[in-house]
Amino acid sequence: MKTSLAIPVHKTASSRLAQTDFSNLVFGKTISDHMFVADYKNGEWTDLRIEPYAPLQLNPSNAALHYGQSIFEGMKAYKNEEGEILIFRADANWKRMNESAERMCMPSLPEEVFMEGMLQLLDLDRDWVPTAKGASLYIRPFMFATDDYIGVKPSDTYKFIIFTCPVGNYYSKPVSVKVETKFTRATEGGTGAAKTAGNYAASLYPALQAQKAGYDQLLWTDGKSHSNIEESGTMNVMFKINGTLITAPLHTGTILKGITRNSVVQLANDWNQPIEERFLSVSELKEALENGTLEEAFGTGTAATIAHIAKIHIDGKDYVLPEKPADAFSHKVLAALDGIKYGSQKDPHNWIIKL
Template identity: 60%
Template sequence: MTTDTLAMEIKRVEASRIHEVDFDNLVFGRHYSDHMFVADYINGEWTNLQIVPYANLSLSPATAALHYGQAIFEGMKAYKNEAGEPLMFRPLDNWARFNKSAARMCMPEVPEEIFMGGLTELLRTDAAWIPTTPDSSLYIRPYMFSTDAYIGVKPSDTYKFIIFTGPVGKYYSKPPRVKVEQHYIRAAEGGVGAAKCAGNYGGSLYPARLAQQQGYDQIIWTDARDHAFVEESGTMNVMFVIDGKLITPATSDTILNGITRNSIVDIAHHWNMPVEERKVSVKEVIDALKEGRLEAAFGAGTAVVVSPFGVIGFEGTDYELPAVTEGSFASRVKDFLTDIRTGKTEDPFGWVVKA
């Protein structure tokens, strides 16, 4: 079966809501496109493939996901090239990671033809929603949750897979102030830190709120055992440029295998820049800051793309980071990624897929 021959029902909206959106002033995560793709897992197979108007769901109060947390998701983006064609960035990497999360959470895999077929048809249906203003894109949210109406701790027998989209602008309006977290943890070895599951984010909200009350925008998570090593930062992986080298924590079962992160590592190699993927100690980062050897520290992720930090807070001291210049690695890699995603420059990696 190919994505072009995937059998699905398409129900279009009677009237689009697109005129309600100010595309020149997009707020992240507040607007949703006209349609969504839905599929149900019943009796061991995916069925009821449909594109329908974006609408609320009707669920039993006993829906398993609401009680036992069997829920996973992905974050992706689509852009338009100069010819107005929808472009997806590394969608098969998201599909592969989605299924790894599914396996960790005892959920069924979504076949490639359903994931890609539903996504492609959805983007074609709502192509008008893909913005073209600077720093904007169409955010894509595939997710799956258990749907058994059953109270009991066991994997569900039924699931719902949905993809919806929405136009977005910048995630952060200014360089975020981040705090090194030394008490709470995001993930521990043997846990679900490498899965993109809902519970990872629910558990992060309270320590993030405490940090926000202290004037920070986000947390840099550290290892669960000693709080000595950098892991990731809320919505993004963390990367540093120290002594001319790109240094980032190696992915593990406590760190999400970020697609934007991996893209930046590949670009650095392409540019013959030294790259180290390894454990990164908090002390190493702070010492490099104090000694003027840290050129940049930034978050990398689908939502934020490349987001240089403005301040790193550690043990009661706020360390100002160097201002980002046009020629800095963070600026150049962000621009290069944007140009690849929008078809403005050659894609030497084969990452971009037309819808």
């Protein structure tokens, strides 16, 4: 894909590429050489540039630190056998970021700024895209308030940054989850559908308690009655019961509009796999676990892609899920998504941008 926006580039004087062990990538720990930066002031995005990845200088009165105006996205780039960079559904991330911006009283990002900044950054740091199976380049766009003012109001100025990091698998094995019925991730009328930092901050304490008890993640339930499954800490969730996929709907505004979730729903429809976008109650899930009608459960997300769930904790009891057969839906959809992302299968929905 050709780029057209002229963005000044200041290259690093000392690349970290040669010192990077691509055979031992810890998710989110290794950062590529450069970042794209843009500043919002006087009602427009200005001073677009690519510069070496480096610490930021912030005043103690920075508005984002005090009042939480901060949003982000996550997407991935891959490398095919021809050495081309393939970026998965970046247009959907741009649209979702602007939905988060509107909810958080932040300025929208023009598509040109988002896409051109990302493409030119990836082109510069293309050698950072891993080639190993299962590895990818994680792309993190984010925006935060930059007013130096202690007062509760939307900021007038913002900074938008994209940086990248080569990563391996987020989960190295199937995960165990605990149904959470005390703490709340989101409620109707809140910010659950926005990818904003505060949502994740609020989830840290209950998630830590679950991890101390031996579980990888929580299955969040609705904030009103804690009777319906909503999503997990790092992913949307799907359950296959009696041959039908079930995943929580989006209309309540309490669930993130997952791009991997949307992709799985689309592929399920392509394959005539029965799917229901509705709430699954905790009692229905428990019954399916006890009577053996729960065939598989898995999470969907950019970091995790498809995360198989091996154990679910409900009401003080652990339920171990049966071993999935080779033709299980979750295996099939993971293979299809990987095939599209790495360029070994056709891309029927034009999800890939090639660079």
